[in-house]
Amino acid sequence: MNYSYTFRSALSEALCVKESSPVVQELVSRFNTPFDLMDATEHELKSIRGIGPMRAKQIQSAMKLARLLNMPKETPKFIRSPRDVFDIFRHTIGILNVEEFHIIMLSTKNGIIGTEMISRGTLNSSLVHPRETFIPAIKRSASSIIAIHNHPSGDCTPSPEDVQLTQRLSQASEIIGIPCLDHVIVSKDSFVSLKERDLM
Incomplete structure (x- = not known):
């Protein structure tokens, strides 16, 4: 175009x-x-x-x-599936040429409290610290979070670094007491849920 x-x-x-x-x-x-x-x-x-x-x-x-x-006029108010996460982020970070890592903060009924960008740039487990990831959730009294990041290549296949980061977040969530329900990788046209792939 x-x-x-x-x-x-x-x-x-x-x-x-x-x-x-x-x-x-x-x-x-x-x-x-x-x-x-x-x-x-x-x-x-x-x-x-x-x-x-x-x-x-x-x-x-x-x-x-x-x-x-560029976001859709109607965005989900509750997260019921990874598809809801994809629908929110495909038009924002899904179109970017650089990786961004975000979280969705949720209420007890999985209502969206807010979203927060945690890091920008090449994603690896050493750059995304669990402490920084959970601080916004603690401040907003979130009951749980969902992690999201984009793959600019369009291929949402989880990398070894993605899996390692997800495992670190899961471990931290157990200690902090705010569950990390999923880690969803998005592009403009596709998504992958690490939970659905039993990678967390």
Whole structure:
């Protein structure tokens, strides 16, 4: 799909500059699609001539809004299956080109209390600490959590690192007293539940 025209136009309007401006041209050249721009760090944006801290934050805010608008209008209020998790996250982290690790915090009846991003970048068990994972759940008085992360490749097959992380989270959940009900890997078009595969 060719995003070039609409992408350039959207950037022009968001930044209040002409489509032919060097800033827009460089953004389109460096980040081929809006999905690529969603992954851009503030440092990467500021490396472009004409983009300072304020404009970089402006672009990142616009990308966050775009990600929210890409979510389905109706999202589940309760988690009844891994499919519900997939339906929530396929349009947010499922479309990203970088891995993100999130949790869903649940009530006693599996109602969604909230979600929290725990880490961003290459996922391994040394970067995702159980303590950091459960702190938001403790603060929100969650009864349980579900772990979620994306595979940018589109292949949701659990890696050895995914399995190791899941086991560490399960062990920590028993100590803390907040069960980790599942670990779901998502992409834009598919998902895998580690619980359904008996990997936790």
